[in-house]
Amino acid sequence: MAMPMYSYEVPPRRRDEIIEAAVALRQALRITNPMFPILQVVEVLLPQIDPDFSFEVKEHAELGDQHGLTRPELKEMLIREDVYEGARNGVGRDRFTIAHELGHYLLHNEPGLARTLKPRGSFPVYKCAEWQANSFAGALLIPTDVAQALRNPHAIAETCGVSVDAATVQLKVLAQKGLL
Amino acid sequence: MLTEFGKTLRMMRIAHGNKTLGDLGEMLGVSATFISAIETGKKSVPPSFINQLQAKLNLDADEVRRLEVAAAKQAKEISMGLHDRTDRARELAVAFARRFENMSDAEVEKVFNQLNDL
Numbered sequence: 001m002a003m004p005m006y007s008y009e010v011p012p013r014r015r016d017e018i019i020e021a022a023v024a025l026r027q028a029l030r031i032t033n034p035m036f037p038i039l040q041v042v043e044v045l046l047p048q049i050d051p052d053f054s055f056e057v058k059e060h061a062e063l064g065d066q067h068g069l070t071r072p073e074l075k076e077m078l079i080r081e082d083v084y085e086g087a088r089n090g091v092g093r094d095r096f097t098i099a100h101e102l103g104h105y106l107l108h109n110e111p112g113l114a115r116t117l118k119p120r121g122s123f124p125v126y127k128c129a130e131w132q133a134n135s136f137a138g139a140l141l142i143p144t145d146v147a148q149a150l151r152n153p154h155a156i157a158e159t160c161g162v163s164v165d166a167a168t169v170q171l172k173v174l175a176q177k178g179l180l
Numbered sequence: 181m182l183t184e185f186g187k188t189l190r191m192m193r194i195a196h197g198n199k200t201l202g203d204l205g206e207m208l209g210v211s212a213t214f215i216s217a218i219e220t221g222k223k224s225v226p227p228s229f230i231n232q233l234q235a236k237l238n239l240d241a242d243e244v245r246r247l248e249v250a251a252a253k254q255a256k257e258i259s260m261g262l263h264d265r266t267d268r269a270r271e272l273a274v275a276f277a278r279r280f281e282n283m284s285d286a287e288v289e290k291v292f293n294q295l296n297d298l
Contacts, residue, residue, distance in 0.1 A: 039200050039202070040198065040200070043200040043201060044194050044198045044200065047190055047194065048194065051187065054181050054182045054186075054220070055201075056216045056219070056220055057201055057202075057211075057212045057213045057215075057216040058213065058216070059213055074181065075181075076181060081211065081212065081213045084201075084202065084212055084213075085202070085212070088200075088202045088212075
């Protein structure tokens with residue numbers, strides 16, 4: 001989950017729109033498992049839908065302190081090797097990073113998209129690419145019905161393969177919407 | 181970006197059991213990063229790689245052929261094992277390598293045809 005000081009300002013999206021996009025993706029791929037198969041999706045399903053999409057695992061030195069880097073205009077998603085191995089081993093934080101990058105790929109892919117790198121907090125959060133990608137990842141990995149049934153961050157973390165932190169954030173989001 | 185070889189390999193690991201980079205790496209005893217570097221052409225295809233793929237993924241002859249053609253397109257150099265060959269066979273390999281440097285397209289086709297007739 002990248003939390004840099006600067007972020008791209010992108011066209012605004014409401015949280016509800018982003019949650020709908022995540023639900024639509026689950027439905028389109030016919031995924032009903034509460035443990036979202038994030039690597040199967042980016043490595044096996046997406047390439048069959050979009051043959052030009054390129055998922056690549058990079059050496060630590062190549063990406064430095066970036067866990068992942070998605071360039072929709074080049075149709076590529078680069079993931080740092082330790083993050084990739086973590087995701088393979090079911091580490092919640094690393095699974096979230098890949099879902100976050102998938103959010104960038106799907107939400108921020110309009111050709112000629114107006115993007116400006118600005119200090120975080122200098123523009124509304126719903127225009128922030130990082131916030132949008134995090135919102136997408138939370139909704140994709142934690143289905144609302146699962147959160148409603150479990151209501152406990154530790155149980156959600158276990159069932160959905162996310163960190164306790166991510167589960168706590170998603171519960172807070174749903175509570176704010178009156179969905180819990 | 182994936183090379184033609186990368187796309188062909190990806191297609192085959194998906195067709196033969198929905199294998200991810202990490203799954204295939206585990207089967208071949210290498211890292212996911214290494215497989216990925218081959219798919220993007222950052223690393224050239226190791227000599228025995230296609231044979232290993234054939235064995236592990238149960239590829240048929242046509243699939244092997246497609247991988248070989250695609251691998252040739254991203255090869256920057258090749259190495260040949262000369263162990264257990266006669267002096268005469270080694271001489272042929274060296275002579276070919278030397279002659280290859282200034283071989284015309286027409287000559288390449290001619291040698292190709294002769295190879296296929298062997």
